[in-house]
Amino acid sequence: MISLAGRDILHSWGKFVFTGIGLGLLIGVTLVMAGVYRGMVEDAKVLLDNSRADLWVVQKDTLGPYAESSSVYDDLWRSIAALPGVARAANITYLTMQVRKGDTDVRAMVTGIVASGPGSPGWPPYLVAGRQITRSHYEAVADIATGFKLGDRIRIRRNEYTVVGLTRRMVSSSGDPMVFIPLKDAQEAQFLKDNDAILMQRRRTAATPAFDQPALPGLLDAVVATQTANNFVNAILVQVKADHDPEEVAEPIRRWKRLQVYDRAQMERILVGKLIATSARQIGMFLAILAIVSAAIVAFIIYTLTMDKIREIAVLKLIGTRNRTIAGLILQQAIALGIIGFVVGKISATFAAPMFPKYVLLMPLDSVAGFFAVLIICVLASVIAIRIALRVDPAEAIGG
């Protein structure tokens, strides 16, 4: 038996294929939109993964360090490292700022890491070029998305840093690439005011009679020195020993150190549920609208294709073709169209994804779900067309 659908497609294959490609681009956009949503969630998760922490110790009553600002003293890690069940504890600072290179600047999250060597909490877990930081000052490892190259000199506040290593997919929860620098430099960068502000502060201090006492000549200098020093960090990353439950380690810190502690699951809830919730819903809404529009367009296309050959269908009916065969013709065409559309969509989405400024994650499961959604939409759309085709009067084949 010859395939009616196949013959019909071959009859005007150009039109069919181009319709399929057009549809495919639409499906591609929908897939990319799903990828954008997945990418946002992934950005939040990858930030947590890359920090390699089991627990985040932050300022009491804050959602820090990512969703809210938090500062804790930089010597607290010692008492936390001594708690039972703690394998490693390390200070960390995060500061989103413009990092300057020459005349350009790049928005990046500057992360201050303790110089305790690769594999420590907070360190980039893998590199794509260069090496990890070895000096305790003025070296940086940058994400490749910043556009920096090895050996570049970048400027953070008033110090210049040499880029010694590059990473990939080290981003903040809002997708800004990360730049890792030694903790002491980062502490300084975070709290260092510009020179004018420092001078003004010095003058103000000098004008305070309590600090400028002639009988105590060194007092003013000491006060100024304490004003420019910074001994805060944003969080302490804690890795828990293998045989301990993170919650069991977190409880004494909350209770006795009076600090807030989040574990991985709580942190993920904060990031995904609070930090990116609105923008994720925005994308989700857009995705839903796009899916509905795509479905409507598929339905229209199949309807139009059917209407185009309504005369031929009438002839088929006239020569006594069974309804099943006619329905099969339309259904097969709709499904073929859907498959071409999906294939084109998947290909275009994959090639378009890296061009987006933020991360677009195309999950295989999303593609599979998309494939079945496309098929279902095609089948449903063809149902309308089939109803029309079956109701056509065979007389139309000869009549007007």
Add this chain to the structure above:
Amino acid sequence: MKQLPLQRRTLALLAVVAPLLALFVHVALRSGPLSPVPVTAITVKQRAIAPALFGTGTVEARYTYRIGPTYAGRVLRLDVHVGDRVTAGQVLGEMDPVDLDDRIRAQDAGLKRAGAALLEAEARSAFARAQFRRYEDLLPGGSVSEEMVAIKAQERQIAEAALTGAREEIARIRADREALLTQRANLRLIAPVDGLVIARDADPGTTVVAGQPVVEVIDPRHYWIDTRFDQISASGLQAGLDARIVLRSRSTEPFTARVLRVEPRADAVTEEILAKVVFTDLPQDLPPLGELAEVTVALPPLPAAPVIPNASIKRVDGQLGVWLIKEDDVLEFAPVSLGAADLDGHVQISRGLKMGDRVVVYSGKSLSAKTRIHVTERLTEASP
């Protein structure tokens, strides 16, 4: 003949659909989470490394002399300005003596008066001695009573005591005057060494408290860098090691130097070890005090050992190690013990790896034992 257009159409359709399908299969398998992770590999080699330590510090003078009055007072004059070279013993300025000169003059007058008093006492004493001798001569003749002689003897003793008193009074006044002169000299601000004036904290007319510095002088032949090393990466730091100083204002010309001493006390708050690093040859144009300097201290080179780049070190399940590439690009995690490292990112492995092992250096993603990998030359365009 009739079949041909159909066949041509079929061929054309195939020509469109087949590459599309091929592309689809490629896309589905080679991108996204299913695709193999690109990695670069390195073979573990025996290599000697020269570890080094890196710290930052500020340029400081080894000796600083804060010169000021020992009593509260007012600055009378100050002859030197910041940047002036001074020699040892040079008078830099003077404090206002207030009434000190008047008191010295009073002591001068007192001295003269005491001189006059001495003359008087000497005259009295000479007369008393003569009188006594005379009466003593007359006593054997009986023309004077014994009592009169005793009176004259007493008068002589009193006159001599008065003479001694007058002499001592002169010594006292002279000593008082000396003291005032010393105090007067103490008001002069004098350079203790050949040096360089770095601060002029008060101008003439200013009142300063005792001990408050008016002028600060440093010894320009002795500069050092007050260097701070992070405690976590300062093993092996000791006096006598060779070092290299890069000043912030002259980042292109490093200076040779040497570690003078490691401070016995570390900074507990900033978790740093402090050391003093001195220039081998002090630069001709002296760096400003307080300038930031980067110090690299070279540690003795170590014998050859298996070396890997620090980018390949990972922590998996709480253990430091590296990903070994086995047969057929299968990954296996090998825990290692790290030895010394240098500043260029080479790390010696003391245990866990052997020569010729292939180790993952860079990867496009975090790896696990199940990751499919694909070994390439490089992951970025510009990487070495």
